[in-house]
Amino acid sequence: MAGQSCIRQHYYSGEWGTVGQGKGWPVPVPYGDRTTPYSNLPLHQSFLPPIAGDLFDWHPDKKRKAVDHFSKRLIDTRLPGAPLAVDYLRDKYGKNLAIGTITQAGYITLSLLYFLRENNTVLFKLTRRDISAFVEHEQGRGMSVNTVICRLRALYTFVAFLVEREILPPSILHKKIRLALPEALPRAIPAEDIKALLDVIDTVRDRALILLLLRTGMRIGELLNVQVSDIILPERKILLYLGSKNYLGRVVYFSQDAEIALKEWLRIRNSQKKYLFYSPSRENFSYAGARKMMKRRLTQAGLSDKGFCLHSLRHTFATDMLNAGLRIEVLQQVLGHQSIDVTMHYARLSDRTRENEYFKAMTVIEQGGHHASYPVSSQLQTVFEEKKLLASHRKKLST
Numbered sequence: 467m468a469g470q471s472c473i474r475q476h477y478y479s480g481e482w483g484t485v486g487q488g489k490g491w492p493v494p495v496p497y498g499d500r501t502t503p504y505s506n507l508p509l510h511q512s513f514l515p516p517i518a519g520d521l522f523d524w525h526p527d528k529k530r531k532a533v534d535h536f537s538k539r540l541i542d543t544r545l546p547g548a549p550l551a552v553d554y555l556r557d558k559y560g561k562n563l564a565i566g567t568i569t570q571a572g573y574i575t576l577s578l579l580y581f582l583r584e585n586n587t588v589l590f591k592l593t594r595r596d597i598s599a600f601v602e603h604e605q606g607r608g609m610s611v612n613t614v615i616c617r618l619r620a621l622y623t624f625v626a627f628l629v630e631r632e633i634l635p636p637s638i639l640h641k642k643i644r645l646a647l648p649e650a651l652p653r654a655i656p657a658e659d660i661k662a663l664l665d666v667i668d669t670v671r672d673r674a675l676i677l678l679l680l681r682t683g684m685r686i687g688e689l690l691n692v693q694v695s696d697i698i699l700p701e702r703k704i705l706l707y708l709g710s711k712n713y714l715g716r717v718v719y720f721s722q723d724a725e726i727a728l729k730e731w732l733r734i735r736n737s738q739k740k741y742l743f744y745s746p747s748r749e750n751f752s753y754a755g756a757r758k759m760m761k762r763r764l765t766q767a768g769l770s771d772k773g774f775c776l777h778s779l780r781h782t783f784a785t786d787m788l789n790a791g792l793r794i795e796v797l798q799q800v801l802g803h804q805s806i807d808v809t810m811h812y813a814r815l816s817d818r819t820r821e822n823e824y825f826k827a828m829t830v831i832e833q834g835g836h837h838a839s840y841p842v843s844s845q846l847q848t849v850f851e852e853k854k855l856l857a858s859h860r861k862k863l864s865t
Contacts, residue, residue: 529568533559536572543579547589551575554627574620577604592634597621598643615645653778654785659769666766672759674724674731675743675751678704679776681724683783683801686776690751692742699729706802716802784809 533555540548558568581600604614628634667673688706696705707715741750764770787797798809
């Protein structure tokens with residue numbers, strides 16, 4: 467009985483009848499004295515079942531907890547369309563999407579259902595005008611343009627799901643509502659500020675963490691999930707089996723100064739810990755902890771008012787590598803971008819590079835040389851051609 471009590475603390479009480487044991491894939495769990503297969507139970511009794519091990523020892527992972535949390539909240543609203551929203555979350559989980567994507571889907575479906583109720587309509591009658599009103603509602607809450615755009619994308623993903631289920635007509639996806647995003651240059655850290663930052667770092671762990679971000683271009687979430695077994699020291703590379711955004715594996719490389727810092731950290735760290743970076747209370751170092759550390763170091767270096775953050779190290783890496791002559795398509799692979807346009811956005815040419823290129827071109831002109839002797843970059847030309855073809859394709863689709 468102690469085992470049953472323990473289980474019910476970790477799952478919704480409405481789901482459990484008699485408690486059985488199961489190994490392997492999901493198993494039917496009888497509810498009360500019924501023997502209805504689990505998949506045929508009423509919705510409020512059929513949240514995702516455990517998948518492996520004895521039920522007494524089973525604990526849901528973070529993704530499943532997120533699905534169950536939002537599923538329960540959706541069903542408790544008793545709003546029209548809530549069961550469809552739950553199916554949508556299950557679909558996200560079944561595709562093994564990131565927990566952030568699942569959480570955002572949960573928030574957007576809840577917000578939409580409440581908004582529709584306040585406007586005396588329901589999900590089954592959703593129109594383009596309703597979507598526009600919802601966007602205005604979100605903007606009225608003081609959210610940034612970036613946040614509203616992210617929510618709008620998540621909303622259209624849900625709408626596409628409903629269209630696929632033939633709940634809504636396909637016409638609702640025609641001429642989607644779009645918001646203009648101000649294009650801001652990435653904040654790369656100047657060389658003198660990088661030196662000031664590194665000069666104040668007096669702990670082995672912090673120096674290794676900062677230098678690995680700066681010399682590999684990894685996202686902070688990727689670095690915090692690196693295990694010691696992922697590092698190949700003789701070849702100065704790290705294997706990333708799953709990217710934090712696109713779930714694509716890749717290899718990153720690190721420099722000699724990062725190698726020195728990494729070896730020093732490996733020498734003194736707790737060898738029993740699986741993850742490269744950890745904290746006393748966690749298996750791996752948390753993002754909040756890393757962010758707090760970076761903020762403290764920036765303050766010590768007198769850089770707290772310049773708007774730098776952990777992600778600025780990735781921008782700096784991309785800009786420095788491009789300015790040093792690394793081909794754009796190679797940089798795309800190193801950064802883990804699916805689109806080269808994103809790489810171009812991250813890695814803008816520095817003022818120094820533009821200055822050098824200007825005087826190089828002006829020298830040719832002043833010497834009376836032919837313009838053909840200074841050809842357009844083939845890399846940029848490829849990007850321009852792709853953009854031209856893409857724009858033409860979009861125009862055909864919209865007509």
